[in-house]
Amino acid sequence: MEFTIKTGEIAQQKTPCILMGIFEGRKLMGSGQAIDQACGGRLSDLLSKGDMDGRIGGTLMLYDLPNLAAERILLVGCGKQEEFGRENYRKAIAAGITALHQTRAGAALCTLPELARDGLGLYTAVRDLILTSEDKTYRYGRTKTQDQQAPTTPLHTLSVWLAEPADQAHAQTAIEQGRAMAAGVKLAKELSNLPGNLCTPTYLADQALALGEASAALETEILDEADMAALGMGALLSVSRGSRQPAKLIVMHHRGGAAGEKPVVLVGKGLTFDSGGISIKPAADMDEMKYDMCGGAAVFGALQAASALALPLNLIGVVPASENMPDGDANKPGDIVTSMSGQTIEILNTDAEGRLILCDALTYCERFEPALVIDLATLTGACVIALGKHASGLFTQDDALAEEIIDSGLAAGDRAWRMPLWDDYQQQLDTNFADMANVGGREAGAVTAACFLARFTKAYRWAHLDIAGTTWLTGKEKGATGRPVALLTQLLLQRSGVIPH
Template identity: 50%
Template sequence: MELVVKSVAAASLKTATLVVPVGEGRKLGNTAKAIDEATAGALSAVLKRGDLAGKVGQTLLLQGLPGLKAERVLLVGVGKEDSLGDRNWRKVINSVLTVLKGLAGSDASLALDDIAVSGRDAHYGKTRLLAETLLDGEYVFDLYKSQKVEPRALKKITLLVEKTGQAEVERAVKHATAIAAGMRFTRDLGNQPPNICHPSYLAEQAKGLGKAYKALKVEVLDEKKIKDLGMGAFYAVGQGSDQPPRLIVMQYQGGKKSEKPFVLVGKGITFDTGGISLKPGAGMDEMKYDMGGAASVFGTLRAVLDLQLPINLVCLLACAENMPSGGATRPGDIVTTMSGQTVEILNTDAEGRLVLCDTLTYAERFKPQAVIDIATLTGACIVALGSHTSGLMGNNDDLIDQLLDAGKRADDRAWQLPLFDEYQEQLDSPFADIANIGGPKAGSITAGCFLSRFAKAYHWAHLDIAGTAWNSGGKDKGATGRPVPLLTQYLLDRANA
């Protein structure tokens, strides 16, 4: 779907469907009043009958109003004045898109420029959220269905704006288009079945990106290289599977050669049975989403490449499949990490931190400005924060604040959890330097504590996206594309700085 920005009077625009806002209490804004005047009071007459109260997300479709070039007018409720926040703004846009998808028209025009969204500026911030919602709302994954979803008639949406704000709105649409494309890439990877999407498949996806974008350098380290580098923890996770592990290294140079890069590290467990510490069977199919961290790094990189941001970025994807077999790691095994620290593996289902810890050590060679790892790491994070908010930990307050702010402005929020020294003691092992689990208490925090021991050479943050990377069960089951908006916003901020 194409998004176009125009500065023209709504009443004079020829379009299949013109979308006009109505406030709660049947209040009309400036644009709606102009439409009402052009139609000799047709909107007022309809509202007076009480067909639409103006509550958030209510819609009413009107056909063939006099005095307009638009074939239809779609009224949408935007709620009370000065009380429209991000969540309700998304509800408004999703309600509009739901109606438009069911219409025969190939285009629509949105006259929503005079609507205020609390906490967002009048042009860029409001529009970017609108555009991302529209574009992400078009997502369909029907690759493996014999009957595909029929192509929708809707091909283009025009955003009507005042001339003074047109440049900022166009910038918002450009950024939103790149972010939505990244989210689509992330969702496609996450929704792939695990018999297709294994570590080698992700390596091929990386190589494909390298061919498509000349600014990207791609290197894939196989299991022999992983072992030769001394990545004993990483190697141990994949040794029970017929699918060999891969460390994918992608380097984008959009800034000066002298500038230190930002590094994104993604957990890419393409299927997680739990290994010898086998998970319960119910819902295990959703463990194909355990590569959501790696998928989100792919999506963020795609957005950065499309926007050609003037930064240097390194993406490291730690990819393996965690399976039980005669060659699998056992509870009680001790492995030596690339850092030289030894780890007692008490639970083979705490495997994500094992592939990440060696990858965090590998990241040191890039002398990064900052390192962010992204992982569907702990079920405990879902217990703590549910499915709306990602968990955030780290060793640098400025980096944490930057990510929290980026999440807020991208409407892809995170919440900081503590990494107090007291939690580190839960990882003590009588036989090795560290155990890979810290017991039943504060599971997300002790996982972060584990990773922190391998991230002392640089500013580091950890995003636990176990609750936000996918939706479980029901008709909405599937990858969400998060936290691509948060990560892209963070990198946009660094580029602007």
């Protein structure tokens, strides 16, 4: 979708549709009052008939209002004015975009940011408009021959109306950064929604190479199983042994900072399909285990966004990619493997494989002497039980890093919630036969998984995001959300100092 900025008298804006918000009690604000005045009170007269009361998410399309250059006016309910905040703002945008898709407008002029700017600021209001609009217009179609629900006239242009021409610079920055962030989210969705027979570790590696070819600031290298064996990645390779698809370690470098500047490293779990291995999962909903690579997909999205914006920092994305299958050579409960760090691991449950591929990738990151490392993984069902689908679980012993990640999530509307990572939990990983077990029992499963990873991250600042509850939806709305690309991109923008104040 194309996003532009328009200024000037709202009544004189020539457009197929003006998207405008009203509050409960049929309150018109700013542009709405100007439109009502231009059309001689006709808008107020229509509202008095009661077809639109301003409740959040309600819509009403009006045609042929006098003295307006616009063909249509789409009214969107924004709820009570005193309760209007970011959540209702995003709901109003989503309702408006959905309604526009049921028309043949194709393009629209949106005035909604004027309602949110006092609480959010213009930059955030415009960026949220872009992110929400792109989210509502995204449709997966890679493996569909036809889409019966596709709009007849897709929305191709959305313009932002500004009452003050002086606001154009901030709004333009919001558009540029919002588009890059939204494109990263879309890439993560596309990769995650692909079925496991198409999106294999090799396919992911090829996509990383393609990203590198598309950007001069991005370099990609792929380590194959022989390379990983030479490095001693026994934990990672033990997972791929059960699959006919060879594992790959994908490493992407965005070199936007000064030479020698310590990089930010993002590590994403890339299990392109997880059957559970010998500890096989139940058949119900196993199809959703194609989403076990959403952490890796989010790293792709964040790297693409950083590259598109030419962010002035050094950034590295590391994605260990594998399948977890129940082959005759697969891991067995009770097997002991040696990680790249030299620590031994007793595999009590082969379905706890994500931490096995991550631990070697985290050890590999030591060579970069990173400023910080953030890993993100669909690691535990326990985190879904703890936090549901609203917040990703955040684990770190670094208070300053925790605050930075939480603040980035709030600013991006992609929240994380800090969970404990106390040494008290480490004893649950004790075993008689190795340095550690790969699971710590039913209690605090998300915490003990993070405790496991912590044993491989002592050389640098580190945080872990468990995104199992946030990165895809189940049921009727089944599909990837693209989270936490927005959080990660926000953190990178803040570290780059390129967000306007």
